[in-house]
Amino acid sequence: MPYELHYWPTIQGRGEFVRLALEAAGADYLDVARGPEGDGQGVAAMMRFMDSPDLPHPPFAPPFLVDGQVVVGQTAAILLYLGPRLGLVAKSEGQRLWTHQLQLTIADAVAEAHDTHHPIASSLYYEDQKPEAARRAQEFRELRVPKYLAWFESVLQRNPKGRAHLVGARLSYADLSLFQLVEGLLYAFPKAGRRALTQTPCLEALHDRVAGHKRVAAYLASDRRLAFNEDGIFRRYPELDA
Amino acid sequence: MPYELHYWPTIQGRGEFVRLALEAAGADYLDVARGPEGDGQGVAAMMRFMDSPDLPHPPFAPPFLVDGQVVVGQTAAILLYLGPRLGLVAKSEGQRLWTHQLQLTIADAVAEAHDTHHPIASSLYYEDQKPEAARRAQEFRELRVPKYLAWFESVLQRNPKGRAHLVGARLSYADLSLFQLVEGLLYAFPKAGRRALTQTPCLEALHDRVAGHKRVAAYLASDRRLAFNEDGIFRRYPELDA
Numbered sequence: 066m067p068y069e070l071h072y073w074p075t076i077q078g079r080g081e082f083v084r085l086a087l088e089a090a091g092a093d094y095l096d097v098a099r100g101p102e103g104d105g106q107g108v109a110a111m112m113r114f115m116d117s118p119d120l121p122h123p124p125f126a127p128p129f130l131v132d133g134q135v136v137v138g139q140t141a142a143i144l145l146y147l148g149p150r151l152g153l154v155a156k157s158e159g160q161r162l163w164t165h166q167l168q169l170t171i172a173d174a175v176a177e178a179h180d181t182h183h184p185i186a187s188s189l190y191y192e193d194q195k196p197e198a199a200r201r202a203q204e205f206r207e208l209r210v211p212k213y214l215a216w217f218e219s220v221l222q223r224n225p226k227g228r229a230h231l232v233g234a235r236l237s238y239a240d241l242s243l244f245q246l247v248e249g250l251l252y253a254f255p256k257a258g259r260r261a262l263t264q265t266p267c268l269e270a271l272h273d274r275v276a277g278h279k280r281v282a283a284y285l286a287s288d289r290r291l292a293f294n295e296d297g298i299f300r301r302y303p304e305l306d307a
Numbered sequence: 308m309p310y311e312l313h314y315w316p317t318i319q320g321r322g323e324f325v326r327l328a329l330e331a332a333g334a335d336y337l338d339v340a341r342g343p344e345g346d347g348q349g350v351a352a353m354m355r356f357m358d359s360p361d362l363p364h365p366p367f368a369p370p371f372l373v374d375g376q377v378v379v380g381q382t383a384a385i386l387l388y389l390g391p392r393l394g395l396v397a398k399s400e401g402q403r404l405w406t407h408q409l410q411l412t413i414a415d416a417v418a419e420a421h422d423t424h425h426p427i428a429s430s431l432y433y434e435d436q437k438p439e440a441a442r443r444a445q446e447f448r449e450l451r452v453p454k455y456l457a458w459f460e461s462v463l464q465r466n467p468k469g470r471a472h473l474v475g476a477r478l479s480y481a482d483l484s485l486f487q488l489v490e491g492l493l494y495a496f497p498k499a500g501r502r503a504l505t506q507t508p509c510l511e512a513l514h515d516r517v518a519g520h521k522r523v524a525a526y527l528a529s530d531r532r533l534a535f536n537e538d539g540i541f542r543r544y545p546e547l548d549a
Contacts, residue, residue, distance in 0.1 A: 119465075120465070121465050121466075121467060122405050122408070123458070123461060123462065123465070125412045125415075125455075125458050135401060135404075137404060137408060138408055138412075139407075139408045139411040139412060141383075141411060142404060142407050142408040142411055145404065145407065146404055159377060162377075162379060162384060162387065162388055163364050165381075165384050165387065166364070166379060166380055166381045166384040169381040169383060169384055170367045170380075170381065173367075173418075176415075176418065180422070180426075184422075184426045184427060184439065184443070185426060185439060185442045185443050185446065186442070186443065186446035186450075187446075188446060188450055189446075194442075197426065197427060197439050197442075200427045200428070200436075200439075201426070201427050201428065204427065204428035204429075204430060204431075208428075208430055213367075216365070216367050219365060220365065223361075223362070223363055223365070224363075225363060
């Protein structure tokens with residue numbers, strides 16, 4: 066039975082971290098909210114599932130994964146669940162925990178990237194919080210992005226198995242997610258993102274290596290990969306870059 | 308050998324979620340940055356450890372836990388590690404994952420609580436972002452707090468083992484963390500927090516039950532429990548409450 070991923074059908078958003086793991090592993094999955102309503106899919110099906118009152122483990126928000134009787138929400142928890150099943154995490158408890166810790170730090174950076182265009186309220190439009198967004202984006206570009214990227218760079222430099230991956234000598238879901246974070250930063254902040262990345266050559270190489278992974282590359286070139294846009298987490302508002 | 312918790316010594320902050328778990332389990336631990344410098348403790352010792360260039364798994368920020376050779380950062384990852392060791396999580400993989408998912412949602416709420424007083428930049432003072440904080444706090448009080456609390460209420464209501472705990476029939480680290488979230492909301496937003504809580508009676512009862520847990524109660528009454536203050540995550544700025 067294929068995995069069911071439930072996420073908003075028109076954005077990469079947080080669902081993309083799960084999509085990348087499923088795609089990199091060549092897993093059989095259904096992107097439910099992007100499917101045809103006639104087949105019981107689409108956004109309405111996702112919402113119906115999520116709001117079902119007899120679900121014992123209701124997700125707080127998309128994305129969530131359905132695997133038979135198992136329902137998992139929260140991007141990092143989904144990857145914690147999928148990692149061993151997709152062969153995208155090491156076997157030892159210590160390495161699994163470390164991979165998860167990396168993922169949680171990526172999630173923090175993603176949340177901060179979101180708040181550059183929505184510093185006041187998710188319920189308001191960007192247009193209702195533009196001056197605040199400009200201030201927050203400046204802090205993000207000048208302090209936060211360099212701090213996060215430098216930390217990931219140092220993680221790569223310290224990996225006793227080499228600098229090709231974050232953990233051990235094999236691809237993990239954290240590598241995939243870090244690729245996506247870098248992609249998002251380069252989309253939303255082409256100037257600041259590129260500038261920061263020149264300071265972190267191991268990270269840049271990791272990004273390029275993931276982009277060249279056979280199944281990832283095929284996915285990125287397919288129409289399953291949605292384009293970045295100004296409804297997602299990473300948005301290109303030129304006034305927020307510098 | 309006692310666990311070593313490393314966190315800022317003058318605030319509850321994110322470290323408090325770990326302290327509560329250690330205390331509720333009666334674990335032997337050292338709150339390193341609060342210890343005497345003469346014994347190799349204090350903030351300098353924490354920073355020295357964190358910045359050590361040969362640490363293979365460097366924490367991005369406090370809190371982090373040291374258990375022999377294991378170093379774990381990220382509050383939720385620390386609890387993922389400690390949960391089974393402290394008897395604060397169920398045995399089955401499904402229940403463990405669900406407990407972790409709850410913890411990650413608590414972490415999201417905590418991050419949003421922080422951003423009510425720092426919507427623009429962590430590197431600036433509250434006084435430098437007061438108008439923005441007022442706007443963000445309004446959204447948080449009116450939309451986000453009710454949404455989060457209602458979700459936790461529904462989780463309690465759906466627990467097939469009863470409404471006394473979030474997961475199964477026993478205390479978990481997620482119960483302790485949810486207690487702390489409620490405590491923080493009641494401190495920072497006494498009006499809005501109390502008002503929201505009257506809508507979620509199971510959650511209020513859980514909060515009171517945790518506060519009455521023998522070891523938790525002893526901890527809360529001890530001088531190991533730091534008071535809330537305006538350097539932490541939950542800050543009482545009357546102008547942000549309503």
